[in-house]
Amino acid sequence: MTVTPEAEVIHHLPPDTPADDGVESIAGATTILAIGNITSRVLGFVKEIQLANLFGAGRAVDAFQIAITIPRDLYDLAIFGHTNSALVPVLSEYAARKDKSELWALVNVLIALVMFFAGILVLFMVVFTPQIITLYRGLPRVDFALHPFQLDPSMLTQSASALTPEAFNKTISLLRLTAPALVFMSLFSVLSGILYALKRFVYPAFGAALFNAAIFVSTLLLAPVIGIEGVAVGWVLGAIIQLGFQLLGLRGAKLRLVIRGLPRALRHPGLRKIGLLYLPVLLALIVDVLVNRPFSYNIASQTGEGNVATMAWATNLREFPMGLVGTAISIAILPTLAQQAMRLDLMGAFRDTLGRGVRLALTLIIPASVGIFVLSGPLIGLVFERGAFTAADTQHMSIVLRLYMVGIPFAAIDLLLIFAFYARRDSLTPALVGMFSLGCYIVITLILLPHLGFLSLMIADSTKHLIHMIVSLVLLRRRLSGLGDQRLPMTLLKVGLATMVMALVTWVLARSVAELFPAQGLRERLLLVFVPSIFGGLIYFLLASLLRLNEFNLFVMALWRKLRRR
Structure with missing residues (x-):
């Protein structure tokens, strides 16, 4: 039998990796991450409402959005924004060892490198602020809608509207104010990566919530005095506070800034592993930034x-169940998968852990997606329908959200499969599959565009997730000789049955509440969303218990324990 180099390396790693994390452990970690995600999103939503109430949709907010988008994009393009793909798998390898000296040596050199490169990026943003803003606002677009299959240079036009001199100067001052946050955000990613690797999920789970809370408080206190700059100050303070919170989770850790011994520390083998894992991710990200986003927004x-x-608004609503379920479960099982993947004798445990994660995701994401599908109209009406946002806008956005919801279960399972590749130190395969599915997305959109117009984007997006999931599933099954999914068909059957009953009850209740309370005030909108949601959720919970959906029941018990502790 031929042994691949990767397998040979894995086989000889120290045999002190934990054998397994049960469903209850995964459910507990998922619960922590989900609560943190909910808290962060609620605070983020309140923050956006506060911003809109104080400044409206004027030039000040436009300038602020540019001033935070530029450092955020740089953060995403740098390794700091992708701890899950590159940092966590490698750090988990060292965290699994009894001797943690190599782990802290790697973390210390990462901190030094992050401070150095993030500092250079901050200096670049401060010195070349006008040029960066001009470049950012002047990216070209292609008129795909008029000529979907003819891409020639004459079709290039300037997409960004010109900023007035006053708005341009305001954007410059705000970007110079928000730029330093990049250093603290980058350090936050490294520290949250090590906390994930050590399976200390509470601190990174609530980091974003503290970030949004700091912005809210700063805006409340400073914006009436110094204007939009008060929001920018809150952005920097939020980055500092969430970093400080991670440091609380690493009390007793041997952290130090490497300066003198940096040249020797740069030879740490973990750095090479992280770099090799990140390169394909960076390539896929560049393709997304240069191809996917411009294409979608131009259409x-x-x-x-x-x-x-x-x-954009429908995407934000779509990301809510995805963040609560898909992202939370994927992050919860990644450290365990990464540790199990290091040893050939734990491949069975690897398959079992992944199978449990998939089954847990299905029991949560399918009812969540169907529930939002059924209540899309009332939900959008509650959140958006006021002022210039009319009932016709609600109906239009409801169709968009429903089409997005079709693809969410595929996206959630696909994310788990992607993280399984990351755990096996393989980031190239997900990147290649991602570029293939992006090509399918573009082709499907262009084919449907003359017939369905704008909605072709949503249909193509859901199809893209389905294609990505199928290809990833086939490739992973081949490499693992199965996925420990013998119980998956029965889980799907039970979830499908419980979800259908839940959807019917939710739909009937929504119609009944709408007939009983035909007015369109805030109270009626709240009733129209929460009454069907609560009763639909209770129906699903009862059916899940009767049908013995073990993964769902363990998740509910873990959630109850966490809430009781608080």
């Missing part, structure tokens, strides 16, 4: 007024 902007905003 949206050219197929009807307000479609860009509709797509």
Whole structure:
């Protein structure tokens, strides 16, 4: 039998890796991450409402959005924004060892490198602020809607509207104010990565919530005095506070800033592993930034007024169940998968852990997606329908959200499969599959565009997730000789049955509440969303118990224990 180099390395790693994390452990970690995600998103939503109430949709907010988007994009493009793909698998390898000296040596050199490169990026943003803003606002677009299959240079136009001198100067001052946050955000990623590797989920789970809370408080106290700059100050303070919170989780850790011995520390083998894992991720990210985002936003902007905003808002609502379920479970099982993947004798445990994660995700994401599908209209009406946002806008956005919801279960399972590749130190395969599915997304959109217009983007997006999931599943099954999924068909059957009953009850209740309370005030909108949601959720919970959906029941018990402790 031929042994691959990767397998040979894995086989000789120290045999002190934990054998397994049970469903209860995964459910507990998922619960922590889900609560943190909910808290962060609620605070983020309150923060956005506060910003809109104070400044409206004027130039000050536009300037602020640019001033935070530029450092955030740089953060995403750098390794600091992708701890899950590159840092956590490698750090988990060292965290699994009894001797943690190599782990802290790697973390210390990572901190030094992050401070150095993030500092250079901050200096670059401060010195070349006008040029960066000009470049950012002047990216070209292609008129796909008019010529979907003809891409020639004459179709290039300037997509960004020109900023007035006053708005341009305001953007410059705000970007110089928010730029230092990049250093603290980058350090936060490294520290949250080590906390994930050590399976200390509470601190990174609530970091974003503290970030949003700091912005809210700063805006409340400073914005009436110094204007939009008060929000920018809150952005930097939020980055500092969430970093400090991670340091609380690493009390007793041997952290120090490496300066003198940096040249020797740079030879740490963990750095090479992280670099090799990150390169494919960076390539996929560049393709996404340069191809996917411009393509999608150009199509949206050219197929009807307000479609860009509709797509952005629907995407935010779509990300809510994805963050609560798909992302939370994926992060919860990644450290365990990464440790199990290091040893050939734990491949069975690896398959079992992944199978448990998939089954848990299915029991949560399918009812969540169907529930949002059924209540899309009332939900959008509650959140958005006021002022210039009309009932017609709600109906239009409801269709968009429903089409997005079709693809969410595929996206959630796909994310688990992607993290399984990351755990096996393979980031190239997900990147290649991602570029293939992106190509399918573009082709499907262009085929459907003449017939369905704007909605072709949503259909293509859901199809893209399905394609990515199928290809990833086939490749992973081949490499693992199965996925420990013998119980998956029965889980799907039970979830499908419980979800259908839940959907029917939710739909009937929504219609009944709408007939009983035909007015469109805040109270009626709240009743229209929460009454069907609560009763639908209770029906699903009862059916899950009767059908013995073990993964769901363990998740509920873990959630109850966490809430009782608080």
